[in-house]
Amino acid sequence: NIDPESLLPKLPSPDELRPFPTACSVVFRGHEGRVRSLAIDPSGEYLATGGDDGTVRLWQLRTGRQNWSVKFSGDEAVNVVRWRPGTEAFILAAASGENIFLVSPPIAGKPDVERSSRDVLDAGWGYAATNGASATNGPAKKEAAAKWTRPGPQLEEKGVLVKITVRSTVKVINWHRRGEYFSTVSPQGQSSAIAIHTLSKHLTQLPFRRLKGLAQSAQFHPSKPIFFVATQRTIRSYDLARRELLKILQPGAKWISSFDIHPGGDNLIVGSYDRRLLWHDLDLSTRPYKTLRYHKKAIRAVRFHQGGLPLFADASDDGSLQIFHGKVVGDLMENATIVPLKVLRGHQVRKELGVLDVDWHPKQPWCVSAGADGTCRLWQ
Amino acid sequence: MSNPTPAGDQAKVRIQLTTRHADLGLPQDTGPLLVSTSLRRIQLSSLVNNILSTPRPVPFEFLISGQFLRTSIDDFLTRNGISAETTLTVEYVRALIPPTYVASFEHDDWVSSVDVLSASSPAAGWAGADIAAGQEKILSGSFDGYLRIWDTSGQLVATSSPTSHGQHPIQSTKFLSPTKLVSAGDDCCVRIWNHSNPTNTDNPSATASITPSLELYGHHGAINAISVHAPTSRILSASSDHTLGLWSTQKSSAPAAPSDLFPENSPSLTSSNKRRKISQPTPPPPRRGPLSLLTGHAQQVSSAVFAPNDASVAYSASWDHSLKTWDLPTVTCVDTRTTAHPLYSLLALSGITLLAAGTSARHITLIDPRTSARSIAALTLRGHSNAVVALAQEPGSWYGLVSGSYDGSCRVWDVRSVRPGGADIGGGQVGESVYRIGRESLGGKREPSGGEGVRVFGVCWDKQLGILSAGEDKRVQVNKGS
Ligand SMILES: [Mg+2]
Numbered sequence: 001n002i003d004p005e006s007l008l009p010k011l012p013s014p015d016e017l018r019p020f021p022t023a024c025s026v027v028f029r030g031h032e033g034r035v036r037s038l039a040i041d042p043s044g045e046y047l048a049t050g051g052d053d054g055t056v057r058l059w060q061l062r063t064g065r066q067n068w069s070v071k072f073s074g075d076e077a078v079n080v081v082r083w084r085p086g087t088e089a090f091i092l093a094a095a096s097g098e099n100i101f102l103v104s105p106p107i108a109g110k111p112d113v114e115r116s117s118r119d120v121l122d123a124g125w126g127y128a129a130t131n132g133a134s135a136t137n138g139p140a141k142k143e144a145a146a147k148w149t150r151p152g153p154q155l156e157e158k159g160v161l162v163k164i165t166v167r168s169t170v171k172v173i174n175w176h177r178r179g180e181y182f183s184t185v186s187p188q189g190q191s192s193a194i195a196i197h198t199l200s201k202h203l204t205q206l207p208f209r210r211l212k213g214l215a216q217s218a219q220f221h222p223s224k225p226i227f228f229v230a231t232q233r234t235i236r237s238y239d240l241a242r243r244e245l246l247k248i249l250q251p252g253a254k255w256i257s258s259f260d261i262h263p264g265g266d267n268l269i270v271g272s273y274d275r276r277l278l279w280h281d282l283d284l285s286t287r288p289y290k291t292l293r294y295h296k297k298a299i300r301a302v303r304f305h306q307g308g309l310p311l312f313a314d315a316s317d318d319g320s321l322q323i324f325h326g327k328v329v330g331d332l333m334e335n336a337t338i339v340p341l342k343v344l345r346g347h348q349v350r351k352e353l354g355v356l357d358v359d360w361h362p363k364q365p366w367c368v369s370a371g372a373d374g375t376c377r378l379w380q
Numbered sequence: 381m382s383n384p385t386p387a388g389d390q391a392k393v394r395i396q397l398t399t400r401h402a403d404l405g406l407p408q409d410t411g412p413l414l415v416s417t418s419l420r421r422i423q424l425s426s427l428v429n430n431i432l433s434t435p436r437p438v439p440f441e442f443l444i445s446g447q448f449l450r451t452s453i454d455d456f457l458t459r460n461g462i463s464a465e466t467t468l469t470v471e472y473v474r475a476l477i478p479p480t481y482v483a484s485f486e487h488d489d490w491v492s493s494v495d496v497l498s499a500s501s502p503a504a505g506w507a508g509a510d511i512a513a514g515q516e517k518i519l520s521g522s523f524d525g526y527l528r529i530w531d532t533s534g535q536l537v538a539t540s541s542p543t544s545h546g547q548h549p550i551q552s553t554k555f556l557s558p559t560k561l562v563s564a565g566d567d568c569c570v571r572i573w574n575h576s577n578p579t580n581t582d583n584p585s586a587t588a589s590i591t592p593s594l595e596l597y598g599h600h601g602a603i604n605a606i607s608v609h610a611p612t613s614r615i616l617s618a619s620s621d622h623t624l625g626l627w628s629t630q631k632s633s634a635p636a637a638p639s640d641l642f643p644e645n646s647p648s649l650t651s652s653n654k655r656r657k658i659s660q661p662t663p664p665p666p667r668r669g670p671l672s673l674l675t676g677h678a679q680q681v682s683s684a685v686f687a688p689n690d691a692s693v694a695y696s697a698s699w700d701h702s703l704k705t706w707d708l709p710t711v712t713c714v715d716t717r718t719t720a721h722p723l724y725s726l727l728a729l730s731g732i733t734l735l736a737a738g739t740s741a742r743h744i745t746l747i748d749p750r751t752s753a754r755s756i757a758a759l760t761l762r763g764h765s766n767a768v769v770a771l772a773q774e775p776g777s778w779y780g781l782v783s784g785s786y787d788g789s790c791r792v793w794d795v796r797s798v799r800p801g802g803a804d805i806g807g808g809q810v811g812e813s814v815y816r817i818g819r820e821s822l823g824g825k826r827e828p829s830g831g832e833g834v835r836v837f838g839v840c841w842d843k844q845l846g847i848l849s850a851g852e853d854k855r856v857q858v859n860k861g862s
Contacts, residue, residue, distance in 0.1 A: 019721070025740070025766050025786055027830040044699075045601065045620050045680070060566070060602070062620075062680075063837070065490070065523060065549060067566070104648075108548045109568025110600060111646035118647050159648055346829050363679060364699065364722055364740075377830065380740050380767065 014341045017325045019365040020311055021379035024346045026064040028376040030057060034350070035370035037080040037357045043087050044362045048094075048105075049376055050078030056094045058105045061361075061368075061378065068105050070158045072096045082173040082182070084199075089117040093182055095170035100184060100197075101151065102162035114159075120179075121161045124148065124202030145195060146204035164204065167192045176220045183218045183227070194218050194229055207243075216256050222265050230256045235270065237282075249286050251278040258301050260312070264328050267336060269312055271299035277314050279326070279338060290338055294322055297354060303367075305360040311341075313367050315355035319347045321369050321379070344379050347371035391417040393453060394467040397428065400779070400796065401474060404432060412467050417454035424449070428472050439475035444468055446798040448814070476780055476792060477861025479847050481820050484855040485534050489524035491850035492565070493553045496842040500775055503555035506610035511558070516844055520856050521550035521563055527590050529575065530856075532845065538588035540573060544664040545643035552606045552838075556629060561590065562615055564603035567643070570596035570617055570627055596627045597637045598670035605683040605725075609691040614671075614708070616694055618681035624674040624696050626708060634668035642667070672711045676704060682723055688730030695749060697723035697737045705749055719745055727771035731778030734758060734795070738768025744783055746795060760801065761793050761811045766831050775843035782817075782841050782849075788827040788834035790817040790849050790859075821853035 014020075033052035040047050040061060047059040056078055058068040072078070076097035084091040090113050092103045104117035150156065151163040172185035184195045193215035194208045208215075213231030220227055225240040233256065235249040253272030261268050270278040270288070275295050278288040297317035305311040310327040325339040347355050353372035360367050366380050394412045399405060410431060419427075425440040432438075442449040449456055449470075457464055497503055498516040511517075517537065518530040525547025527540040540563075548567035556562050561573040572594040578586040601621030608615050613633070617625035628634040639645065679699035687693035694706040699722040705715040723745075725738035735747045744761035766787035774780025779795050791813035801810035818827070819834040827834055831852075838850035846860025 019741070023742075023766070024830040026835075027828075027832040029832070043601075043620075060549075062604070063492075063523075063549075064835075106646065106648035108546075108566055108643070109602065109641070111643065112600065112640055114647050157648070366740075 011337070011339050012325075014325075014339065017339060017341060020323050020325070020341045021344065021365060021367050022342055023380065024344070024377045025380040026061075026378040028059050028064050028066070028378070029374070030066050030069075031055065031374050031376075033374060034077075034353065034356060034372040035374060035376055036077060037082075038368055038370040038376055039081050039083050039092075039359050040361055040368060041083045041090065041092075042085055042362055044364065046107075047368055047376065047378075048081045048083065048092050049370060050081040050094050050096075051370075051374075052077040054078060054096060056081055056092070056101075056103065059376075064378070067107065068159075070103070070155065070160055072099065072101060072155070072160075076169075079169070079171050080173045082175060084120075084179045084182075085175055085177055086179050089113065089120045089179075091117050091120060091179075093173050093175070095173055095184065097169055098166050098186075100164040100166065100170055100173065101155075101160050102164070102199075104159045104161055106159045118161065120199065123200050124162075127201045144204075145192065145206045146197070148202040148204070162202075164197060166195055166204070172217050174217075174219045177222060181220070183220065185215050185218050187215050189215070217258050219259070219261055222261055222263050224265060228259070228261065228268070230259050230270070232256060235259060235268070235280075247282070247286060249280055249282075251276070251280065251288050252291070253278060257299055260302050260304050262304050262326075262328055263306050263308075267326075267328050269302045269304065269314075269326075271302040271314050273298040275299060275316075277302065277322075279336065281336060284335070289335060292324075292338070292340070294340065294343075295320070297352075300355065301357045303358050303360055305365070307360070307363045309365050311360065311365060313358045313360070315358040315369055317349065317352060317354040319349040319354035320345050321355055321358055321367070323367070344369070346377055347375065348373035391454065391464060393417050393457070393464045395470045396467055397431075398469060398471050399473065400471070404438065404472075404474070406431060415453070417457065417464060418452050420452050421449050424470070424472070425475070439477070440472040441475045443471040443473060443796055446796070446809070446811075448797055471796065473779070473794065473796060474777070476774075476794060476814050478815055479792065479817055479859035479861050482846065482858040482860050483534055484820055484857050485518065485520070485530050487520065487522050487524070487528070487854045487856070489522050489854060490549075490852050491520050491522050491837065491854060491856055492549065492551050493521040493838040494840045494848045494850040494856050495519045495554050496840050496845050496848060497555045497558055498842050498844040500843040501555065503557050503608075503610065507557040509558045513844065516842070517555075518845070518848065518856065519553055519555055519561060520850060521553035521565070521838075523549040525550060525565075527553055527561060527563055527573065529577075529588065529590065537577060538575065538590050540590035541592070543567075543571070543592065551602065551604055554606060554608045556608050556610050560593075560629070562606055562608050562629070564606045564617055566602040568597075568599040568602060568619070568621075568641070570599075570603065570606065570615060570625065572596070572629055592665040594629075594631055594634075595637075595665055595667045596625075596634070596670065597641045597667055598625055598627075598673055599623070600641070601680075604680065607685045609686050612691045614686075614691065616684040616686065618684040618696060620680040622675070622677045622679060622681060622698075624677075624681055624684045624694065624706065625670045626672045626674065626694075626711065627670055628668070631666050631668060634671065637667035637669045674706055674711055674713070676713045676716075677702065679722075683726035685726055685728050688728050695726060695728055695735055697726035699723065699740075703735060703737060703747060703749070715749065717747055717749070719747070721745075724767050724769045725771045725783075727773060727781060729773055729778065729781065729795075732795075736761075736771050736781055738771055738783060738785075740767045742766060742768065742785075742787075744768055744771070744793070759795060759798055759809045759811055761795075761813070763791055763813045763816070764789070766835075769837060770839040770849075772839045772841040772847075774841055782839050782847050784836035784839040784849050784851075786831045786835040788819050788822070788831040788836065788851075790836055790839055790847060791815070792817070792847070817847065817849070817857075817859050819851060819853055819855075820857055821851075821855055
């Protein structure tokens with residue numbers, strides 16, 4: 001006659017785990033149609049968004065005021081926006097169709113930051129010229145992995161300074177922590193699905209020419225030269241220096257939508273279209289340490305807080321976000337503590353689509369969400 | 381002494397009246413009074429007026445254990461489980477009059493900030509200017525980048541001329557004197573403006589104007605708030621670049637400006653046709669740099685204010701959770717108080733040495749900045765449902781303040797109205813608002829989620845004009861206790 005409840009490990013109550021976001025504090029309205037992607041800049045002052053209307057917009061996070069926007073040519077949706085790490089420059093990567101644009105949004109009153117951003121983006125033109133650009137643009141043996149070009153005066157006047165054209169639609173961008181490399185994923189790209197771009201050389205490489213399965217996402221390890229690639233059912237990690245496969249994770253999901261690596265580097269969360277949220281401890285096993293099923297519809301995006309707070313969030317087509325406490329302990333013998341904290345509701349579901357992306361403030365316990373309802377929201 | 385309650389007689393209770401109003405103190409020989417428990421605020425108010433023999437009746441409110449008496453004493457005792465045998469300590473305070481809607485001034489865009497020039501406003505006081513009743517001016521700053529001056533009937537008197545490099549949202553604006561204004565905002569520049577209003581000239585075609593007279597460069601991020609102090613010719617600015625700026629209003633005593641921050645040196649303006657387009661309106665006014673940029677905060681500084689009785693001291697509030705005290709002559713941080721939440725707004729209450737800080741966590745924290753103070757938070761004011769981004773003190777009172785929030789409301793508080801907080805909110809003293817002012821633009825509808833469309837960005841409380849609030853509904857709303 002032992003109460004089975006008493007055998008379960010005691011989890012702390014959400015009240016003891018404050019602060020975490022609990023309410024919508026700012027609504028960002030302006031996009032026509034779905035907002036596909038959003039990201040808070042490394043200083044924590046601005047929000048960048050991209051959506052089906054083909055625009056990228058910049059907003060002041062504190063006031064919700066739109067500061068700037070650009071529409072790339074054509075009717076393609078903007079599928080992803082991601083900031084380059086670091087605060088000395090202010091550079092956004094955005095992808096629309098087969099084009100990746102590198103942007104230095106002109107911010108009033110910061111000519112110095114704008115100058116250093118332009119220096120970072122322009123450095124590669126010189127490199128390409130001196131080295132005959134044979135690596136990417138010139139008449140090489142094989143078809144070039146990508147074309148790096150100037151986007152034309154109209155876009156350049158708006159601060160869009162580099163256009164990189166790859167072979168098929170880009171859905172995912174992730175930067176390396178030092179801001180020199182970024183990876184892109186084109187799920188339909190087959191042998192060119194995963195690309196790694198070197199900013200200072202305007203160089204694009206395709207390191208995974210024989211990828212098994214449809215690529216979903218890819219990300220650099222936060223501190224080691226390791227690269228993670230997710231296909232529909234598995235996540236593989238590779239040693240970039242030795243060019244060898246390290247691990248194959250089996251989350252057990254039918255179709256992975258996204259994953260994110262804990263800033264400590266040893267834990268990973270995975271979201272799936274079949275409504276699962278999975279936590280992997282990389283030291284423990286190639287199978288998930290925890291499987292969480294809270295959502296009624298697909299999970300579109302998962303994200304860890306990157307600024308030292310033990311928080312992570314997911315975004316779902318059921319219109320809600322779920323906020324979790326996720327505390328990683330340094331001790332190899334001890335497992336992570338995972339506590340569901342709060343369901344954030346407010347986005348409207350449109351044509352079966354709900355919340356499409358989520359990001360955290362770099363320092364504060366605040367997150368932002370992008371909705372199929374055309375709004376973004378700041379949660380505090 | 382026994383307390384008999386003879387059958388048939390009304391129940392009575394002993395009360396000891398007290399007050400913190402120096403000008404409304406009781407005669408020394410007033411001891412406890414035996415009063416009927418059926419008394420309500422109105423009867424108690426006439427009782428106190430009788431004792432004080434006030435020439436004109438002063439409406440009073442009554443605080444018992446930090447709660448305003450809203451019922452009969454009898455109900456109050458029952459509800460709070462207090463025995464009628466106790467001698468009740470009853471504090472009387474000048475009644476705050478419910479602020480009723482007066483008018484709205486409509487703008488073309490979101491309004492971030494509002495200030496008033498009136499007989500009792502700081503700028504008029506510094507200038508020794510007499511502002512006759514009805515001649516007050518209202519200054520507003522908007523996200524469209526323009527300053528506007530309005531008269532009390534809601535007529536637009538003047539709009540600022542365009543700046544030399546385009547219009548950027550203004551976040552904060554203040555009267556420095558009846559003819560000088562200061563503004564700052566997203567373009568990272570502090571601007572001083574001349575305001576001329578030639579109403580008394582012989583030339584009827586002369587119109588009022590707001591023209592730039594000095595531009596102050598130095599910040600590397602948007603300016604969230606400014607404070608001004610004309611007697612020392614100083615301006616304080618709070619910036620998202622993590623610093624506080626200290627500036628001189630006088631061209632002659634200000635250092636040279638850092639030219640790398642001039643907008644025309646922005647690389648996105650190198651295209652010749654764009655340069656031609658925007659350098660048309662007016663040549664830029666003289667430019668200067670900061671007296672100092674005060675570093676120490678780890679995140680955005682949301683507000684910086686002068687100490688009410690000593691302009692050589694400044695206080696600042698930041699997203700980094702801290703409140704800092706600065707000694708301006710030596711430009712050093714002399715004290716740091718760390719709270720539990722990001723701070724979005726700051727008010728130094730004059731008279732009672734308390735700082736009120738609005739937080740992103742929907743409440744207001746009151747903190748004693750004196751280094752001798754033991755506890756961090758003296759008092760917490762709760763009631764808003766979104767970030768508290770603006771604060772102003774009740775003119776002529778030490779205890780009243782108004783807050784503006786992203787929830788689309790202003791709330792009026794009396795810091796004497798407090799009760800002990802429960803363990804669930806970490807104890808301490810907790811206050812609730814006395815009045816709530818909604819946005820008239822909603823037409824009685826409920827505030828939408830996130831306060832969308834009706835967020836309040838700025839507040840000002842003037843003795844003559846009342847409570848003015850600036851908001852996302854593109855209006856300055858005026859409410860006044862009548
Ligand atoms: Mg471990």
